[in-house]
Amino acid sequence: MTLRAGLLALAVAVALAGCGLADTEATPRTTSDAAPVPSSASAAPDGPAVVPPPGSESRVYGSNPGAIVVAIDAGHGGCLDWGVPDPSERGVELAEKTMTLEIAQRLRDLLVDGGVGVVMTRDGDDALAGDDYPPLGCEGAAWRDVNGDGVAGFGPDVPEATRTRDELQARLDLANLSAADVLISIHINSPSEGGQRIEVAFSETFYTDETPWGPTSTAALADAVQQGVMGALDPLASYERGDRGTTAHNLYIVAPPLFAPTAERPDPAKQPSRGGLMPVVLAEVGSITLREEHDLLASADGQEAVARGLLEGVAAYLAGRDLAARISLADVPDVDPPSATTGDGPLFWARAVPDGRVALRLTNSGMAAWPDDLRLVVGWAPSNQPYLAQAPAELVPAPIGVPALEPGASATVEVDLATAGGGRMLAWISLMSGENTLADLGSPALQLSTGAP
Ligand SMILES: [Zn+2]
Structure with missing residues (x-):
């Protein structure tokens, strides 16, 4: 069972962190209370700032x-x-x-x-x-x-x-x-x-x-x-x-x-x-x-x-992996394993949904540029489990544009995740292209919970 779309209120504020080249293919925005874009950037002024791939000598995914x-x-x-x-x-x-x-x-x-x-x-x-x-x-x-x-x-x-x-x-x-x-x-x-x-x-x-x-x-x-x-x-x-x-x-x-x-x-x-x-x-x-x-x-x-x-x-x-993503809370590192809880049940649980608007860092971790139709989707499900074993039946697109990031590049977007459900709820946040989410392709969704069971 999942919430109906109407119960899920998503709002967006475009993150306008200062630095970084922006992708000119970023989906146009309607919000435009933009801070000045640095002169070195070529971004659409109301798109999210795109952090270009850092590049590296790594044998493993050198893009980032x-x-x-x-x-x-x-x-x-x-x-x-x-x-x-x-x-x-x-x-x-x-x-x-x-x-x-x-x-x-x-x-x-x-x-x-x-x-x-x-x-x-x-x-x-x-x-x-x-x-x-x-x-x-x-x-x-x-x-x-x-x-x-x-x-x-x-x-x-x-x-x-x-x-x-x-x-x-x-x-x-x-x-x-x-x-x-x-x-x-x-x-x-x-x-x-x-x-x-x-x-x-x-x-x-x-x-x-x-x-x-x-x-x-x-x-x-x-x-x-x-x-x-x-x-x-x-x-x-x-x-x-x-x-x-x-x-x-x-x-x-x-x-x-x-x-x-x-x-x-x-x-x-x-x-x-x-x-x-x-x-x-x-x-x-x-x-x-x-x-x-x-x-x-x-x-x-x-x-x-x-x-x-x-x-x-x-x-x-x-x-050889074309389409992939890492979705993280913007204020935590990409590598941030959960800490073990005490007790006699599961050790590891989804982290809590932050209060207020939620800043998400989206990173293209695949080898191909993201397609233009990529959109952020969110589903909720009531659950006492540590996290969801599979996607909720219904995923709702968030009304934000997702930049067509190059491999290794990232951008930060903000969404309001609101649920009218009572009891503990789990959120499943992924990206969707066509009929598939990237979770369907093996890039795990970001999962957040509204609290302890
Ligand atoms: Zn063995």
Whole structure:
């Protein structure tokens, strides 16, 4: 259920921040209480000031790497380490969780060096949704029911299929509310046959082909990541490595934003309550069961190679992404992940709608200039959830012009977001071209809430 258009009052004031070249193709305005435009600018006097792309040497989206957010998920983590197998049976030093974290940190450093925003789902041997199971020696934080299924924790009373759902949901929530452009989940395989570990080395990458934006962009990300990792690791390997390519397969972290169980896919335990709102891939970068590969992935050289391969994959994917946007509150940085709340439910929640007029920074984070028909759209939905898993049924155009920004350029517009709804409401703010919003294409909407549930 959403508000009717009549309940949504949107008004605009054009932001006239001083500097910047303006785009001559900006949609004409009717408001004209304009401050003087700097003489260096060629803007229409009543259009929003356009900040040109800063440019950079970054391998990743050189037009404006600061407008890109890469969410990096170091697979596994915490004392219990998802409890499979018993953590007391393996060493920590060379565990999958240790290597994935080291690779994730190297990837983070490479991206940050290039000016790209990064959100880490963990930056230590941590778990977000609880790590408390004394029978296996783990006495960490209390369990939280993040995905709202009424089940939390670990142990014989908790079905095996539900063990990691809350942890994975918390990681998805962090990436979603950071409006990440991509989420890269890093794992290392332990291949087995008939219950026996097999000594074989290969890379493979998983993605989902059931996203609202179709398989195209997520498959492209998976292909780019797979090729990046293969290309980086092969030259270092003195043994045979396989390329198992990419596979469309719905794992919890690699699943559509919201789907219903079907006969072919009956397991709701694998269904996130709020799936990734951007292309997500799970990269099994190598295999831990072949000793030589294990040693390579435990080495600085091997980890750096994987990180560079992942970086190349992200860079190649973004270089092929035409239409994309970052929508932020103008007074907060583009990279501003939510802080974890306390309590026993979800950790991460949509930020509150600011009072009064809301200044939004719109940035073209794609490779093509924005089309002339792009318009800002807002939808509201009543909800007690941390944020919306999908767009409200009705999206209302805001009566403002959106400049046809060049790649990397940005502009600030102001809107009045008013809702007559009672109770907690969530706003979903995106850009629309033709029949598609950019959220439909994998650029997450900005989500704001009217308060705590
Ligand atoms: Zn794993």
